[in-house]
Amino acid sequence: MxxxxxxxVIALAATAxxxxxxxxxxxxxxxxxxxxxxxxxxxxEEEEGAGGEGLTIGIKFDQPGLGFMDGDTPSGFDVDVAKYxxxxxxxxxxxxxxxxxxxxxxxxxxxxxQVDMIFATYSITDERREQVSYAGPYFVAGQDLLVAxxxxxxxxxxxxxxxxxxxxxxxxxxxxxxxxxxxxxNLLEQPGYAECVTALTSGQVDAVTTDDIIxxxxxxxxxxxxxxxxxxxTFSEERYGVGIPQESEQCEDINAAxxxxxxxxSWQEYIDAATEGxxxxxxxxxxxxxxxxCDM
Numbered sequence: 001m002x003x004x005x006x007x008x009v010i011a012l013a014a015t016a017x018x019x020x021x022x023x024x025x026x027x028x029x030x031x032x033x034x035x036x037x038x039x040x041x042x043x044x045e046e047e048e049g050a051g052g053e054g055l056t057i058g059i060k061f062d063q064p065g066l067g068f069m070d071g072d073t074p075s076g077f078d079v080d081v082a083k084y085x086x087x088x089x090x091x092x093x094x095x096x097x098x099x100x101x102x103x104x105x106x107x108x109x110x111x112x113x114q115v116d117m118i119f120a121t122y123s124i125t126d127e128r129r130e131q132v133s134y135a136g137p138y139f140v141a142g143q144d145l146l147v148a149x150x151x152x153x154x155x156x157x158x159x160x161x162x163x164x165x166x167x168x169x170x171x172x173x174x175x176x177x178x179x180x181x182x183x184x185x186n187l188l189e190q191p192g193y194a195e196c197v198t199a200l201t202s203g204q205v206d207a208v209t210t211d212d213i214i215x216x217x218x219x220x221x222x223x224x225x226x227x228x229x230x231x232x233x234t235f236s237e238e239r240y241g242v243g244i245p246q247e248s249e250q251c252e253d254i255n256a257a258x259x260x261x262x263x264x265x266s267w268q269e270y271i272d273a274a275t276e277g278x279x280x281x282x283x284x285x286x287x288x289x290x291x292x293x294c295d296m
Contacts, residue, residue, distance in 0.1 A: 055091045057082050058101030058109050058118035058243070062192045065217035065274040067120055074098050077274035078240075081138055081258075082119040084266055085242065088257035089250070102191060104170025107131045110245050117254075118243035121214060123172045129296065134241030135254035138261075139271070140286035141211035142234025143173050146200065146219055149229050154207050156233040160185045164205040166196035173210040176236060193218055201227050211238045216280035230280075239289060251294035262288045 059078055060067030066076040079098075086096055101109055101120040109115045110132045121141070124134050147154045154163065157177075161184035167174035169189040177187055188205055190196050196208040197218050208215065212234055219228045242254050261267050267288055275282070 054095045054097055055086055055089070055117070056097045056099055056115045057086070058099045058106065058115040058120055060102075060120045061100045062194050063121065063214055063217060064221055065278065066214060069098070069100070077139070077270050078119040078121065080270040080273070081261065081267075082117070084261045084270075085117075085119075085254055085257040088260060089253060102170070103168050104191075106170075106243060110243055113245070116244070117250075120243070121211060121238075121240055122243045123211075123238040124241040124292065125172060128243075131246070133244050133246045133248060133251065134292065134296075135244060135251045135294065136241040136258060136291055137239035137289045138242065138258050138267070139213075139240040140283060140289045141213045141238040141240065142283065143176060143209060143236040143238060144212040144215055144234050145231040146197070146208040146210075146215040146228050147206065147231060148200065149227055151206070151229075155231060157181050157209075157235050160207070163207060164188060166190060166199050166205040166208045167210060168193055168196065171210060172236075172238065177209060197224060197228070207231075213275065213280055213282070216275065216278040220278040234283075237286065241292075255291050255294065258291065 059069075059074060059076075059082065061069040061074075063076065063078075067074065067078040068076050083093060083096070086093070099109070099115050101115065101118050101122075103120075106118055106120060106122060107128060110118060122134075124137055128134075145154060145156070153159060157180075160181055163184075164186045165177060166188045167177060167190075169191060174187065174189055177185060188196075188199065190199070193208070193210060193214060196205070196210075199205045200208050201224065208218075212230060212232075215230045218224060219230055242258075244250060244254070258267075261270075271282060271287075
């Protein structure tokens with residue numbers, strides 16, 4: 001894990017204060033210096049916490065109810081799960097540095113060491129496993145469609161012939177459309193889902209596609225309420241995992257934390273809070289999910 005800037009500054013300040021105290025001491029007593037050193041060490045250990053160094057976590061910044069950044073404050077289901085796991089690993093919230101993890105950049109962020117973990121509606125796929133590893137999954141969603149509230153033509157992916165569709169670059173949703181439903185579909189790719197919803201409400205596209213829980217959160221936003229609806233016909237299983245570097249040895253520890261989160265009721269509390277007011281109900285046959293082996 002990488003030390004956060006805050007921890008580094010605290011440690012430097014503590015060291016400087018210790019040196020100044022040693023230089024300006026009137027009595028020069030060895031016992032006083034030893035006590036000061038002991039107090040400084042204790043303070044530094046308290047500041048760093050059980051986890052030692054800081055934790056850098058990638059999340060989405062534009063998915064209401066899942067990963068959303070309002071100023072400097074992150075919120076959502078992914079954020080709650082990330083905080084829980086971090087705590088179980090020995091890190092306090094003030095030791096977490098939150099980094100935006102757009103769909104197209106997640107593998108790069110992990111493989112280059114820019115983040116330690118990713119909690120960002122990160123579907124586990126064999127293709128992605130060639131570059132990164134996963135713990136979990138901790139949730140299973142399904143790909144669906146968001147359309148205008150008065151739309152009756154689009155009832156599922158097989159009704160997209162001749163339609164304009166929007167999804168996000170680097171997402172499994174966009175790739176599935178290309179692989180399985182590309183014939184007759186005009187796919188517009190955007191960097192984020194907010195841009196896709198804007199394209200839908202402005203009439204530029206006929207539908208937006210991504211996971212049902214993401215669409216439900218977007219559709220429930222005050223600016224979109226009453227204008228759009230989720231079709232409610234899922235056509236995939238999206239297993240959200242905790243993305244970690246391939247060389248990471250923390251998969252088992254993360255899974256232990258996720259297990260504790262489910263068993264103590266926190267998982268249900270988090271998903272209820274994330275979906276309140278959206279009309280979305282998780283698939284109880286798939287959730288909470290069983291974990292993949294860590295040696296995959």
